[in-house]
Amino acid sequence: MAIERTLSIIKPDAVAKNVIGQIYSRFESGGLKIIAARMVHLSQSDAEQFYAVHRERPFFNDLVSFMISGPVMVQVLEGEDAIKRNRDLMGATDPKKAEKGTIRADFADSIDANAVHGSDALETAMAEIACFFPTLNIYSR
Numbered sequence: 001m002a003i004e005r006t007l008s009i010i011k012p013d014a015v016a017k018n019v020i021g022q023i024y025s026r027f028e029s030g031g032l033k034i035i036a037a038r039m040v041h042l043s044q045s046d047a048e049q050f051y052a053v054h055r056e057r058p059f060f061n062d063l064v065s066f067m068i069s070g071p072v073m074v075q076v077l078e079g080e081d082a083i084k085r086n087r088d089l090m091g092a093t094d095p096k097k098a099e100k101g102t103i104r105a106d107f108a109d110s111i112d113a114n115a116v117h118g119s120d121a122l123e124t125a126m127a128e129i130a131c132f133f134p135t136l137n138i139y140s141r
């Protein structure tokens with residue numbers, strides 16, 4: 001299996017609940033290494049750009065408002081099969097449908113306030129990482 005990198009965001013609901021450390025533990029015990037991290041309060045245009053693929057969806061405006069409602073913690077995770085591994089650790093988009101023991105089942109309240117974001121494919125991971133981290137700020141080994 002290939003070593004991959006993926007972009008993870010701990011969303012405003014989970015930052016407000018003070019569970020960044022608990023979520024980091026899930027990444028680490030799940031075989032992912034945190035190789036870059038920063039806390040950011042996204043602007044409206046940052047959030048609109050980040051979620052541009054969802055622009056036509058009915059939940060877009062609410063999603064953008066939620067993502068700018070407070071600071072988020074953004075990190076690059078590295079490991080074997082990191083993109084899928086992170087998605088597995090996160091659980092389903094709707095926490096009610098997320099498997100027991102996943103981050104969303106344990107820390108998310110609803111489909112819109114669902115604790116974490118994770119890139120869904122190699123290309124999106126590369127684009128999302130580039131959006132937040134210049135190569136200089138990534139510490140692979």
Ligand code: UDP
Nearest residue numbers: 059063092093111112113114116117118120
């Ligand atoms: N979302 C929402 N309502 C929905 C579907 C999605 O608010 O009915 C939000 C939710 O925060 C989700 C994000 O939009 O995490 C992106 O949706 P996607 O389908 O890409 O889910 P994800 O990849 O985050 O599991």
